Amino acid sequence: MSNTQWIDASAVDEVPEDDVIGVMVDGxxxxxxxxxxxxxxxxxxxxxGHARLCEGFLDGHxxxxxxxxxxxxVRTGQPTCAPVTEAIRSYPVxxxxxxxxxxxx
Amino acid sequence: MTTERPEVAAAACASAxxxxxxxxxxxxxxxxxxxxEGFAGRLIxxxxxxxxxxxxxxxxxxxxxxxxxxxxxxxxxxxAFEALDAQWLPGARVTRIDRAGKRLELAVGEPIAYDKLILxxxxxxxTLSVPGADGPGVFTLRTIDDALxxxxxxxxxxxxxxxxxxxxGLEVAATACxxxxxxxxxxxxxxxxxxxxxxxxxxHLLALHQAHxxxxxxxxxxxxxxTDAFGKPVVTLTDGEELACDAVVVGVGMVPxxxxxxxxxxxxxxxxxxxxxxxxxxxxxxAAGDAAAMFNPWAGxxxxxxxxxxxxxxxxxxxxxxxxxxxxxxxxxxxxxxQYDMNLQxxxxxxxxxxxxxxxxxxxxxxxxxxxxxxxxxxxxxxxxARDLRFARRLIEQRKPVDLARLADVGVPxxxx
Numbered sequence: 001m002s003n004t005q006w007i008d009a010s011a012v013d014e015v016p017e018d019d020v021i022g023v024m025v026d027g028x029x030x031x032x033x034x035x036x037x038x039x040x041x042x043x044x045x046x047x048x049g050h051a052r053l054c055e056g057f058l059d060g061h062x063x064x065x066x067x068x069x070x071x072x073x074v075r076t077g078q079p080t081c082a083p084v085t086e087a088i089r090s091y092p093v094x095x096x097x098x099x100x101x102x103x104x105x
Numbered sequence: 106m107t108t109e110r111p112e113v114a115a116a117a118c119a120s121a122x123x124x125x126x127x128x129x130x131x132x133x134x135x136x137x138x139x140x141x142e143g144f145a146g147r148l149i150x151x152x153x154x155x156x157x158x159x160x161x162x163x164x165x166x167x168x169x170x171x172x173x174x175x176x177x178x179x180x181x182x183x184x185a186f187e188a189l190d191a192q193w194l195p196g197a198r199v200t201r202i203d204r205a206g207k208r209l210e211l212a213v214g215e216p217i218a219y220d221k222l223i224l225x226x227x228x229x230x231x232t233l234s235v236p237g238a239d240g241p242g243v244f245t246l247r248t249i250d251d252a253l254x255x256x257x258x259x260x261x262x263x264x265x266x267x268x269x270x271x272x273x274g275l276e277v278a279a280t281a282c283x284x285x286x287x288x289x290x291x292x293x294x295x296x297x298x299x300x301x302x303x304x305x306x307x308x309h310l311l312a313l314h315q316a317h318x319x320x321x322x323x324x325x326x327x328x329x330x331x332t333d334a335f336g337k338p339v340v341t342l343t344d345g346e347e348l349a350c351d352a353v354v355v356g357v358g359m360v361p362x363x364x365x366x367x368x369x370x371x372x373x374x375x376x377x378x379x380x381x382x383x384x385x386x387x388x389x390x391x392a393a394g395d396a397a398a399m400f401n402p403w404a405g406x407x408x409x410x411x412x413x414x415x416x417x418x419x420x421x422x423x424x425x426x427x428x429x430x431x432x433x434x435x436x437x438x439x440x441x442x443x444q445y446d447m448n449l450q451x452x453x454x455x456x457x458x459x460x461x462x463x464x465x466x467x468x469x470x471x472x473x474x475x476x477x478x479x480x481x482x483x484x485x486x487x488x489x490x491a492r493d494l495r496f497a498r499r500l501i502e503q504r505k506p507v508d509l510a511r512l513a514d515v516g517v518p519x520x521x522x
Contacts, residue, residue: 018520057495066491068413069439082134082417085185 006094006101013098015039020063022054025102030091032100033074035061040074041093041102047079047086121146123427124209124217126199126365127225130413131394133158133180134420135223135427136191142428148191149217151209155196156249157186162413164252165276166443170284171256175249202369204387221427224366224377224385224392225420228359228411233268237330242338243353246273255354261285263351266340268327270297272442274356275310278319279444288319289348291340295324301440302486303455305467305474309488312468313447361396361409374398376409382432383423393423402435403483404454414439437501448491452498453484462513464493473497480506493519 009025015034022044023030029044031053042063044052051067058064062071062080070084077090092103123139125132128150136150136158152158159178167173181189198212208218230245232238244255255277259265263286267274270292278288290297296307297314314321326343330353333339340348361376372378372386376398383391383399394416400407410419415436422434441450447470455461455476465472465487473487475497481504485497496519500507511517 055492057492064495066495082421083180 128152130416131420132225138424269356393419
């Protein structure tokens with residue numbers, strides 16, 4: 001689709017390697033991950049306990065919620081560990097000109 | 106792990122019946138796990154409460170404060186619960202396990218036959234044995250019904266006396282203050298949460314509650330509870346002081362519900378004894394959650410883990426084990442408490458033989474105490490240090506030596522240790 005609207009979310013440098021940050025993008029609370037140099041983005045609020053995933057723990061491609069240690073695959077948003085059972089929304093990402101662009105859809 | 110034991114076929118076949126006694130968090134996760142692992146037989150879930158399986162942590166916080174509906178604690182949305190295709194018996198009490206006949210007797214209704222039985226009977230709030238402790242205006246807090254009964258009393262102008270300065274007592278005191286009530290905490294020991302945390306954390310908790318205007322009376326005994334001329338409770342301390350109030354909340358620990366197991370002749374030792382497969386001394390019976398006592402390698406002894414984490418993980422493990430799947434449950438104990446804006450977490454089991462390394466300054470809003478054996482991290486705890494504690498958990502699990510000077514240096518990120 002050529003009419004995807006890409007929104008400038010942050011500088012690539014702002015997401016430390018193998019870590020996660022929270023950013024507000026167009027009024028939405030987004031978690032951005034740097035997993036081994038690759039950038040991913042999901043909603044920031046856990047589908048289980050209303051905790052912010054950006055305060056969690058990124059292990060490879062899995063983000064662990066800081067509250068109950070449920071886990072999601074940051075590439076797909078799919079739950080990978082109890083107690084989370086509901087997927088979290090993930091967003092298409094592209095990196096251009098040192099900036100991270102999101103398609104919120 | 107998919108290694109199966111021979112009996113898996115018997116337990117997993119469509120004509121088998123698995124009964125779960127106890128519909129709390131452990132029971133709920135056990136039920137869900139049985140279905141997830143493909144169990145197609147009859148699944149019966151018996152609970153003595155009127156509510157479907159739920160998580161208890163919010164009951165002393167958001168639900169008690171009226172900020173969340175009690176339904177928000179349910180483990181399953183109603184469609185998901187129905188999809189489990191479990192025969193749910195709420196408000197039902199099992200009176201006896203007939204092990205020879207492999208069936209359960211209930212207070213009301215026909216006996217229920219089982220092929221495998223999972224006991225998730227949990228615990229009940231310990232009560233005080235002083236005069237008047239069962240009188241009007243005296244509450245405990247463990248169940249949804251407890252929270253709903255107490256909640257209306259937490260309001261401006263009301264005074265709440267909390268007996269017991271442990272986790273439940275302190276969370277209730279914090280919620281009471283948040284709702285505008287005045288709280289008084291009466292603790293028998295010389296410091297708060299004495300059984301579970303070191304003095305630095307007790308001091309931190311004391312300062313936190315005092316800063317919110319709560320009077321904390323340490324080293325105080327309760328002589329009795331009476332009722333004044335207006336029908337309100339009065340707590341009398343052993344030194345003679347009288348504390349008039351609108352409600353008394355007794356938070357002095359829990360008693361495991363292991364009587365059913367004990368009466369059936371299952372091995373019990375301060376809880377239902379299970380092995381690392383969650384199996385009791387009867388190979389057809391498993392146990393999980395607050396009532397189960399298991400050897401914990403991190404503690405080096407058998408214990409019960411009264412925690413949210415264990416209720417979930419041991420419930421899952423017991424269900425897998427009941428299906429004959431390979432299970433070796435050796436959880437690193439993890440506990441948290443939320444009071445005001447403080448989140449305190451504990452990983453592992455601090456032992457007297459451990460050395461303590463402080464990261465950050467005890468007394469400040471956020472710090473961590475790390476327990477080491479030589480240069481290997483064994484346990485860690487602290488307020489408002491969730492991220493550092495999560496890294497500490499990894500160090501504990503990896504069992505690798507660390508540089509203690511760097512561990513103590515907040516300038517060195519935990520991720521770089």
